[in-house]
Amino acid sequence: MMPLALGSFRSRLLILILLATIAPLTLIGYAAVELRQSAKREAYTQILDIARLTSAQQTEVIQGTEQLLIALSKLPMVRRRDIETTNDVLTEVLKQNPRHANLGMVKPNGDLLASAIAPTEVSNFSDQSWFQRALETRRFSMGNYQIDHVTEKPTVSFAYPVYTEDGKLEQVIWASMNLEFLQTFLEGIELPEGTVIVFFDSQGTVLARRPVLPEWTGRLHPSHPLVEAAQTIRDGTGEVEGLDGVKRLYAFLSVGEADGKATGMRLAVGVPLSIAYAPVDRIVERSLSALAIVTILIIAAAWLGSEFLVLRPVKILLAAIQRIAKGDLTTRSGTRVGGGEIGELARSFDDMAASLELTQATQKQTEKELRESEEKMWLILENAIDAVIAMDARGTIIGWNSQAEKIFGWPAEKAIGSLLADLIMPARYREAHARGLAHFLATGEGPILNKRIEIEALRRDGSEFLVELSVSPVTFRGETTFNAFVRDITERKKAEERFRLALEGAPTAMILVDRKGRIMLVNNQTEKLFGWTRKGLIGRPVEDLVPARFREAHPGHRNAFFAAPQARPMGAGRDLFGLHKDGREIPVEIDLNPIETPEGLCILASIVDITERKKSEEEIRRVNASLEQRVAERTQSLQAAVKELESFSYSISHDLRAPLRGIDGFSQALLEDYSGKLDAKGQEYLQRVRAASQRMGRLIDDVLNLSRLARAPIRRETVDLSAIAESTAKELEEREPKRRVAWEITPGMTAEGDLSLLRTLFENLIGNAWKFSRHSSPAKIACGMVLQEGEKIFFVRDNGVGFDMAYADKLFGVFQRLHNPAEFEGNGIGLASVQRVIHRHGGRVWAESQTGSGTTFYFTLPKAPREGGESA
Numbered sequence: 001m002m003p004l005a006l007g008s009f010r011s012r013l014l015i016l017i018l019l020a021t022i023a024p025l026t027l028i029g030y031a032a033v034e035l036r037q038s039a040k041r042e043a044y045t046q047i048l049d050i051a052r053l054t055s056a057q058q059t060e061v062i063q064g065t066e067q068l069l070i071a072l073s074k075l076p077m078v079r080r081r082d083i084e085t086t087n088d089v090l091t092e093v094l095k096q097n098p099r100h101a102n103l104g105m106v107k108p109n110g111d112l113l114a115s116a117i118a119p120t121e122v123s124n125f126s127d128q129s130w131f132q133r134a135l136e137t138r139r140f141s142m143g144n145y146q147i148d149h150v151t152e153k154p155t156v157s158f159a160y161p162v163y164t165e166d167g168k169l170e171q172v173i174w175a176s177m178n179l180e181f182l183q184t185f186l187e188g189i190e191l192p193e194g195t196v197i198v199f200f201d202s203q204g205t206v207l208a209r210r211p212v213l214p215e216w217t218g219r220l221h222p223s224h225p226l227v228e229a230a231q232t233i234r235d236g237t238g239e240v241e242g243l244d245g246v247k248r249l250y251a252f253l254s255v256g257e258a259d260g261k262a263t264g265m266r267l268a269v270g271v272p273l274s275i276a277y278a279p280v281d282r283i284v285e286r287s288l289s290a291l292a293i294v295t296i297l298i299i300a301a302a303w304l305g306s307e308f309l310v311l312r313p314v315k316i317l318l319a320a321i322q323r324i325a326k327g328d329l330t331t332r333s334g335t336r337v338g339g340g341e342i343g344e345l346a347r348s349f350d351d352m353a354a355s356l357e358l359t360q361a362t363q364k365q366t367e368k369e370l371r372e373s374e375e376k377m378w379l380i381l382e383n384a385i386d387a388v389i390a391m392d393a394r395g396t397i398i399g400w401n402s403q404a405e406k407i408f409g410w411p412a413e414k415a416i417g418s419l420l421a422d423l424i425m426p427a428r429y430r431e432a433h434a435r436g437l438a439h440f441l442a443t444g445e446g447p448i449l450n451k452r453i454e455i456e457a458l459r460r461d462g463s464e465f466l467v468e469l470s471v472s473p474v475t476f477r478g479e480t481t482f483n484a485f486v487r488d489i490t491e492r493k494k495a496e497e498r499f500r501l502a503l504e505g506a507p508t509a510m511i512l513v514d515r516k517g518r519i520m521l522v523n524n525q526t527e528k529l530f531g532w533t534r535k536g537l538i539g540r541p542v543e544d545l546v547p548a549r550f551r552e553a554h555p556g557h558r559n560a561f562f563a564a565p566q567a568r569p570m571g572a573g574r575d576l577f578g579l580h581k582d583g584r585e586i587p588v589e590i591d592l593n594p595i596e597t598p599e600g601l602c603i604l605a606s607i608v609d610i611t612e613r614k615k616s617e618e619e620i621r622r623v624n625a626s627l628e629q630r631v632a633e634r635t636q637s638l639q640a641a642v643k644e645l646e647s648f649s650y651s652i653s654h655d656l657r658a659p660l661r662g663i664d665g666f667s668q669a670l671l672e673d674y675s676g677k678l679d680a681k682g683q684e685y686l687q688r689v690r691a692a693s694q695r696m697g698r699l700i701d702d703v704l705n706l707s708r709l710a711r712a713p714i715r716r717e718t719v720d721l722s723a724i725a726e727s728t729a730k731e732l733e734e735r736e737p738k739r740r741v742a743w744e745i746t747p748g749m750t751a752e753g754d755l756s757l758l759r760t761l762f763e764n765l766i767g768n769a770w771k772f773s774r775h776s777s778p779a780k781i782a783c784g785m786v787l788q789e790g791e792k793i794f795f796v797r798d799n800g801v802g803f804d805m806a807y808a809d810k811l812f813g814v815f816q817r818l819h820n821p822a823e824f825e826g827n828g829i830g831l832a833s834v835q836r837v838i839h840r841h842g843g844r845v846w847a848e849s850q851t852g853s854g855t856t857f858y859f860t861l862p863k864a865p866r867e868g869g870e871s872a
Contacts (some may be wrong), residue, residue: 013302021295021740028287035280040249043276045253046192051059051269054189054197055253058182062158062256062263066140068097069160070171076672078105080175083114088854090116101148101155101176106131108169117150125174132308134172135157142256142263145179145205154179154218156201158263179207181250194275196242199255202264209243216243224252230266239273247273277595393422395437398481407488409460410654420484424458441480442472449473452598454489465490492598509607513542514599517558529609531581547579558603565601567595578607587614588815663689712752714840721749721794724759725783725835728766741770744782749794751861753841758861761837765796765857768831772800772855791860799854834859 072078072093077085090103094116106117110126112119125131131142143157154328155176162170184206186197199207204227205220206213221227229240233252240734242248248270255265263355317525374762390399400415408415408424415423421430440446449471457467473480503510503521509529512521519537527534542558543551557570570576570590577585591606674684725745733739751758764779773779782797803811812835834857838845842862849855 014299017295017299018642021291024291028284031287032280032284036277038282042460043249043271045269047195047269048237048251048253050189050191050197050254051251051267053268054186055255056269058185058199058265059256061177062265064141065100065158065175065177066160068093069140069175072103072105072170072173073160073162080824081113082170082441087118089118090114091519097175097194099178099181101151101153101178103173103175104847105171105173107171108135113171117221119260121149128157130157130174130319131172134174135169140263142202143202144201145207147218147222148176151178154207156207156265178261183210192271194272196248196268196270196789198226198243198268198270200227200266200268203267204228204231204266206243213243223429230268240270242270249273249276250293263756294392338462381774384485384523385487387484389420389484389486391482391484393441393480395419395421395434397423399483404486404725407486408457409457409622423818425460425635426456426464429455446471449840457486463571464494471781506606507710509609511542511545511605511607512535512595512597513558513603513605515562515601517542517555520597520599520602526607529580529586529607530578545578545586547577550577561592561594561603562601567591567593570605587611595603618736618811649815686861714757719753719755720749721751721758721759721762722747722783723748724762725766728759728762729781732766739770739774741781744784746784749783749785751794752863753861757837759839761834761859762796765829766832768857769796769800769855774800775797776800776854793858793860794858795857795858797854802855803847803852803855804851805849812845 012070033323043845048534072089075086075089077081079088086105090105094100094103102115105113106125107113110124110131112123112125112130128146129145130141133143136163140158140160143159145154147153148155155178157174157176159174161172164170178843187210189197190209191197191210196210198209202209202210203220204222206216207217207218209217222231224243225241226243229238229250230252235253237249237251238251240248242250250268250270253267254263255267256263256562274369384401386401387404388399388401389397389404391396397415397418397420399410402412404415405411410423421433425433425623436446436448436613442448449467452468452470454466455469456464459463466489466490470482472485474483497868499649500521503512504523506525508527510521510523511519511526514520519540519542522534522537524534526532526537530537543554546554561721566797568591570592576588576590578588580586587610589608589610593604593606594603595602642804667689670678671686680687722745729743729745733741766783773781775798780797780799783795784797785792785794789794813833835845837863838859843858843860847855847857
């Protein structure tokens with residue numbers, strides 16, 4: 001076998017074969033990436049399912065603990081602080097709940113009141129995390145990992161604060177969960193191979209882990225990646241290093257909720273990357289092995305077949321090419337090389353000799369087409385609207401279009417060949433023209449080249465006229481020529497003169513300013529208004545007519561106008577001033593208009609002196625200020641009256657609450673202490689007394705809340721009404737979980753208003769729909785929005801009992817009820833509160849209903865309060 005040269009055909013063929021393997025390698029790599037992503041998604045789905053199931057089971061335990069503590073807080077002996085009886089009850093409850101290490105009750109200062117297992121040393125719990133969080137959140141709370149002082153077992157405690165009716169903390173009931181039961185719970189879960197489950201408290205301390213890592217349980221390592229991920233990834237997934245240093249795919253979830261608030265316990269479920277990606281890695285290894293075997297077989301076949309299929313025909317073709325290179329154009333390769341691409345290459349070489357004979361003819365044709373192209377270009381120039389004149393480096397005219405004939409009066413046959421300076425240039429310019437031409441040929445520079453200038457030109461009859469001239473030099477194949485574009489601007493100058501006369505006759509000051517802020521033109525009124533002469537203003541910056549305090553910002557305003565030029569008043573809504581030459585400031589009004597001029601886009605400013613108007617406005621403001629003072633005094637007296645009324649209402653509320661609490665308390669005491677001495681009728685009467693006093697208390701609260709709705713300041717913002725409706729619906733379902741209601745809440749509803757007041761609005765409307773649809777099957781409640789003549793109209797609809805529209809005028813009155821209180825609870829305050837909220841936002845509210853077919857409440861929320869302020 002001959003050595004393989006790098007530039008040989010065979011070596012290149014092998015390189016091509018190796019390059020061909022890039023595509024399958026790329027596909028294998030791409031497939032591996034896709035398979036890994038699919039495996040990752042599948043692994044995430046699996047561990048998320050495990051995490052959700054585990055979280056749900058543990059949440060039930062936590063919620064059971066919460067219900068236990070709530071139930072304990074309602075026991076009479078607990079409310080009376082009967083310590084001996086309470087200790088006995090707690091001990092018995094602890095026996096029935098082995099997952100708990102201890103149960104107890106503490107005072108608001110943390111001192112121990114009662115405990116199932118009394119501690120030997122600790123008697124104050126104010127430094128415990130569960131106690132502090134219960135006081136901070138005023139709800140069921142969870143503490144952090146700790147070793148119980150009595151049982152010496154790892155625990156985590158839960159606490160429930162108990163408050164009196166007036167909001168004063170009465171006591172805190174707590175329960176310690178034995179974390180050994182949590183570990184036992186984890187051990188009982190059926191898990192796929194390599195799966196890890198970890199529970200953390202709110203600080204990131206490991207509460208339990210499967211498999212167990214003793215060195216981590218109960219210890220806080222906030223900087224560890226897994227702990228950080230558990231704290232930051234709320235409910236999601238991530239690829240994180242585990243506590244044992246193994247990289248895993250983890251799913252993170254919150255565990256246990258109380259009143260919609262997370263307890264702080266976190267759950268992490270992970271599977272090692274090596275297990276998640278193992279099937280994919282096996283597929284990739286098999287694919288690469290198969291590709292390597294196929295590549296080796298292809299290289300062997302290519303090595304053996306290249307001699308017969310490629311190399312021999314190439315040698316025949318190479319001999320023919322060498323003869324053609326020596327000049328033998330009659331040489332042909334013939335058909336000995338066979339077909340395919342090599343045969344096509346041989347036939348191409350056979351055609352090459354014949355093609356050489358056609359080269360000269362082709363060149364001649366090309367030159368002919370070039371001449372035709374030049375003729376077409378000149379035809380275009382011939383029909384241009386400007387005179388187009390071509391001149392050589394000696395100043396001789398070599399091109400003269402038809403428009404030049406019309407403007408200057410010379411026919412082309414007489415103009416071409418003449419000196420341009422002698423034919424169309426006044427005598428006073430000819431010497432300067434000659435110097436400028438010589439200077440350009442020597443230096444390549446010219447003061448008027450590639451610019452538009454205005455200059456006088458000479459007609460054939462000897463008359464002079466004003467033209468706009470632009471001259472451009474062109475160098476081609478070392479020869480320089482000049483193209484001049486000439487336009488007769490006689491009529492334009494007449495139009496400019498008419499514009500100047502119109503400007504001069506304007507009754508207001510008129511100033512024309514270019515992009516750089518230079519004054520180009522002013523009229524007589526400008527001289528009178530600012531005290532400057534016309535000569536003194538032309539060419540000056542317009543900022544010289546602006547007071548010093550406004551000059552820095554003025555160029556920015558001018559640039560903004562040029563960015564979007566359109567006729568408009570300047571500084572709408574602001575006071576504008578001009579500066580007189582003597583330093584006086586003049587109040588003015590300015591209108592701006594864009595004007596297209598030969599120098600480009602300019603601003604034409606019309607300026608009016610409004611000094612007298614300002615004096616009149618000042619007098620009006622003085623009168624208004626006096627009126628405002630009177631209004632302020634009246635408002636102050638009204639505010640004082642409102643404060644007195646508010647103080648009176650709170651005093652009445654306090655005076656009414658005290659006897660009501662006494663009635664309710666003594667009634668409860670009679671029921672508890674003398675129930676054996678009262679017959680059933682007497683007990684029923686006492687229950688009715690308690691119910692009436694409690695209903696009276698709620699009525700007082702509702703009346704005060706209605707009063708607050710009229711006084712609370714409105715803080716307007718963009719409010720997501722759909723989110724408020726959804727949260728209200730969720731709270732009602734949690735309050736009565738057995739009820740089944742079909743909700744239909746339109747997403748994306750927003751309005752401008754006070755978030756707190758609008759939440760009260762929805763709580764009352766949706767609460768009414770929930771209450772009055774309780775007998776419907778199925779119950780349906782809808783919250784939505786319609787557009788009528790561009791106005792948003794929101795609605796809350798139910799399929800409940802409805803009402804007779806004949807009584808609709810009483811619907812929003814205080815204490816007005818259209819249904820039997822025995823059948824539907826309430827005190828007639830809710831809809832009055834709804835109307836108060838809508839009116840304070842400047843909106844409208846109304847209802848449509850039919851007895852037995854449901855009710856729809858409609859309301860509007862304008863973007864701003866109606867003129868005159870808020871409605872009461």
